[in-house]
Amino acid sequence: MNFNLSSESEEIRLQVEDFFAKEMLPRHREWVQTVCHEHKEPTFLKELQEKAKELGLWNLALPNLAKDEPGTRLTNLEFAPIAEILGRLPWGSQVFNCHAPEVPNMAMIQALATPEQREKWLFPMLNGETRSAFAMTEPDVASSDATNIETRIERDGDEWVLNGRKWFATGGAHPDCSFLIVMGVSDPDAGRMSRHSMILVPIDTPGLTLERELRFLGWADFVAPIGQFSLENVRVPVENLLGERGQGFKGAQVRLGPARIHHSMRCIGMAEMVLAQMVARAHERKTFGRSIVEYDTVQKWIAEARIDIDMNRLFIQKAAWLLDTSQDRNTWRIVSEIKVAAPRMLQKVTDRAIQLFGAMGGTDDTLIHHAHSYARWFRIGDGPDEVHLRQIFKTEPVPEWTIADCPYIAPEGF
Ligand SMILES: Cc1cc2nc3c(=O)[nH]c(=O)nc-3n(C[C@H](O)[C@H](O)[C@H](O)COP(=O)(O)OP(=O)(O)OC[C@H]3O[C@@H](n4cnc5c(N)ncnc54)[C@H](O)[C@@H]3O)c2cc1C
Structure with missing residues (x-):
């Protein structure tokens, strides 16, 4: 298992990070005002999409891009750190045509469409025109x-x-x-x-x-x-x-891999963004003569968030690597595992962030409640936790031994 990025994909990641910092983050307040409060599309969105296209930062989430399809083909593993950057903002993925539900829908149409359907339905999506x-x-x-x-x-x-x-x-x-x-x-x-x-x-x-x-x-x-x-x-x-008549479920499987793993990747970006805000806020606020960050509980929340984020990131890298290298039963199990784990992690982090921020944590002034709602819906959408857990349970092998002859139990135990 090798999660190292090639120098080319690391270069793309750095380009996205740079674009995010210079072109996107400074416009976020305008995006909130225009989209959330005035219910209009900001004029800069199309401009940013054109710029991203020109830089080749387009359709980065489609590992099976054909030669005649616009965009830069990355593997799932290469896309993971990029999705994390884009996940920091609700509209991050959209700038690069990497958002849901377009990406899973495009992946499905790529796999199932006739040549005529590809022309009519897929290309306008790949070009960000529809x-x-x-x-x-x-x-x-x-x-x-x-x-x-x-x-x-x-x-x-x-x-x-x-x-x-x-x-x-x-x-x-x-x-x-x-x-x-x-x-x-x-x-x-x-x-x-x-x-x-x-x-x-x-x-x-x-x-x-x-x-x-x-x-x-x-x-x-x-x-x-x-x-x-x-x-x-x-x-x-x-x-x-x-796709084929009567094979709707089989066909729809194609969209599940990208849908689940990309949302999980975005959960990491959101959790990082929320954790950074938690740390900053904890250092700034004082109660009962002490800075909030001095409280044990808060330090524990911050440290646990770090552990949970890092574990989930590694988990996602493994799932992405498996999706790239071998799409067997084991791959689908781990995609289900991360699909359960990532939103739970984000829900826990955001719940603590809301608590730490006090009343402000639930207002529209921060993105914490967006991340919290995202975590909560993702525990239901694309298959509720319980359905995935049942699938994961089914893959767990039953040992050949009974407890009475279990080699790990001392004989005097019986
Ligand atoms: C924000 C959001 C966006 C969505 N986007 C889309 C979309 O783009 N397209 C689309 O088609 N759908 C979409 N969905 C719908 C989503 O996929 C469904 O809500 C989900 O599949 C659950 O179906 P249901 O709501 O009918 O719940 P039900 O099927 O009624 O299930 C309710 C509950 O029953 C329990 N349950 C079900 N099966 C089991 C089991 N095997 N074991 C134990 N407990 C079980 C679970 O707790 C489950 O949450 C979206 C949902 C949300 C919230």
Whole structure:
């Protein structure tokens, strides 16, 4: 296992760090004002995206970029430290076209699309000209078991007809979102894992309605606003089937690896940003004649945050390295492990940061509550903790010995 970066990828990381410090961080207050308070897109965003593109800092999160696809191909391991930098700001990844749900959606379209679909749907995304959303979850069924999904997809001549309800489609409520990737039942009589297909649905198709924008814990995803949709006799051409008919779940697996690991990488960046603020604040505030940083509890919180962040970073590097080198059962297990571990770590760090900051910790004046909400949703989205834990449990081998003949137990124990 080697987590060293090549000199080329270290160079790219340094370029991103420099770009972040000079071009992005100084604009963050303007971003908050424009996006969070005025609900507009800041004019500088497109300018920064163009600059990033010119520097080759574009589509850095797609390890399978083909020769004709714009961007710089990095491995998952090479992207990890970059995702960490971008994760410090809610809008960091967007500048480099490395944000969710675009990256997982692009990875899935790259893997499944026909040449015509690639031209029509993938290239505008790769160029940052459009946005998309993945619509699987439904309000009416427990969607952590995705085989419950009920939206109907029926063939009628040269068209698919879709009926159903979807919610929590991240990015679906963004004004630039031009299409949804809808998961639904196309083959109701087939086996449990072969009943579902995915269909590309342009956002302006008659019958597709954005019912409302959703918040989670009062937190709005300003980068990829979350949509709830209804589909009533939505008709699209048969060529809008993505991947094989009845193989929707198998196809959707492609997006899970990048979605889970990239969110985990961003958790590290957020936790670092929060920890730095904790340390600064603890040094500045005084209570009962002492600086807050002198209290044992606070020192313990800071030290534990450091341990948790460093452990998770290493864990992510291992998962990224495995994703790059061998995509076997062991790889998927560790991706599940980090998907559980990283948001738990971030939740713990941010909870303590809120406490340490006092009232300010829960206001819009810091990003701590953003990071806290991010951690909390990520423990549910992309598969709740419990579903991952069950999968991880299943991979744990049962020893060949019983406790009575366990070689590690002294005979007199029985
Ligand atoms: C902010 C946010 C963004 C999201 N973005 C998207 C998106 O872009 N596209 C999309 O399709 N969906 C998205 N989702 C939805 C998300 O994937 C689902 O919420 C998730 O899969 C859980 O489904 P559910 O909400 O229906 O919960 P349910 O399926 O009703 O599950 C509820 C709870 O049951 C428990 N549970 C379930 N299974 C087990 C088990 N095997 N063992 C033990 N306990 C279990 C868990 O505690 C789980 O949290 C998003 C969600 C959030 C919060």
